[in-house]
Amino acid sequence: MALESILFWLFAMLAVGGGVGVVVHPNPVKSALFLVVTFFALAGEYVLLMAHFVAIVHIAVYAGAIMVLFLFVIMLLNVQEESRLAGVWGFMRYFSVVLFVALFVQLGYFGYQGFFGAENVPLVRETEIGTVEQIGTALFSQYVLPFEIASILLLTAMIGALYLSKQKLGLGEPARAARVKEALHEKEEAH
Amino acid sequence: MLSIPVHYFLILGAILFGLGVVGVITRRNAIVIFMSIELMLNAVNLTFLAFSNYLNNVEGHIFVFMIMVVAAAEVAVGLAIIVAIFRLRETVHVDDIRLLKW
Numbered sequence: 001m002a003l004e005s006i007l008f009w010l011f012a013m014l015a016v017g018g019g020v021g022v023v024v025h026p027n028p029v030k031s032a033l034f035l036v037v038t039f040f041a042l043a044g045e046y047v048l049l050m051a052h053f054v055a056i057v058h059i060a061v062y063a064g065a066i067m068v069l070f071l072f073v074i075m076l077l078n079v080q081e082e083s084r085l086a087g088v089w090g091f092m093r094y095f096s097v098v099l100f101v102a103l104f105v106q107l108g109y110f111g112y113q114g115f116f117g118a119e120n121v122p123l124v125r126e127t128e129i130g131t132v133e134q135i136g137t138a139l140f141s142q143y144v145l146p147f148e149i150a151s152i153l154l155l156t157a158m159i160g161a162l163y164l165s166k167q168k169l170g171l172g173e174p175a176r177a178a179r180v181k182e183a184l185h186e187k188e189e190a191h
Numbered sequence: 192m193l194s195i196p197v198h199y200f201l202i203l204g205a206i207l208f209g210l211g212v213v214g215v216i217t218r219r220n221a222i223v224i225f226m227s228i229e230l231m232l233n234a235v236n237l238t239f240l241a242f243s244n245y246l247n248n249v250e251g252h253i254f255v256f257m258i259m260v261v262a263a264a265e266v267a268v269g270l271a272i273i274v275a276i277f278r279l280r281e282t283v284h285v286d287d288i289r290l291l292k293w
Contacts, residue, residue, distance in 0.1 A: 019210040107205035157264030164271035
């Protein structure tokens, strides 16, 4: 077995295992950590697909920025473990299995068959298209307008997030302050 | 030439996408639902890159780049909304947040 195959199976198992962990673990913090495992494994798969630029950006953006944001919010909100994992509709758990199988047949099996029927199964090839140079050339010549629009989208999202988090919501500030004071008082009395 | 068939990546993408769907449907914590959506986006990215390699075309990589931009924007706004809901309701359990449901 070639080294690439071993790496593929290793990363694939890590990715799927991490994905299962995200879905089944009741503690959101541990779900997030499983998601980090999945992201790193996927970065390995991207390297096997000769997508070097995407692999690096993936680690920087997902494993770096997005996961930090997730963990930050989870710990900020002090989210409890889910006691009602299945929600108000218990049958959703079984429905989701049915949906998983249906989606898998649609996406995976037919994709498999399309290639399996071919005379020679197409293998991943060594190309230069995933390098930083190629992506940069494409991004700043043919796709420069989408690139600029993406920057506007990011700016809009940043302003939106700032606006949402600066709003005063729910209890007014005095009421909230009073409640915090009360909680601190209770804590002191407990000691 | 690497010795991995292209459809292996497609099947891996399908499995991850299915796991994301299962997570969105079964989990009731809004943040975990967001993480499952990220899982689905990554499955799509993997499929894009597999086809990009198969067709020897750079456009798949550009799409993945754009998906990453949108995912980052979505997470920033989505988590801001979740924090706002938590400040208002003190919960992120989606069964308790159903003002806009029928």
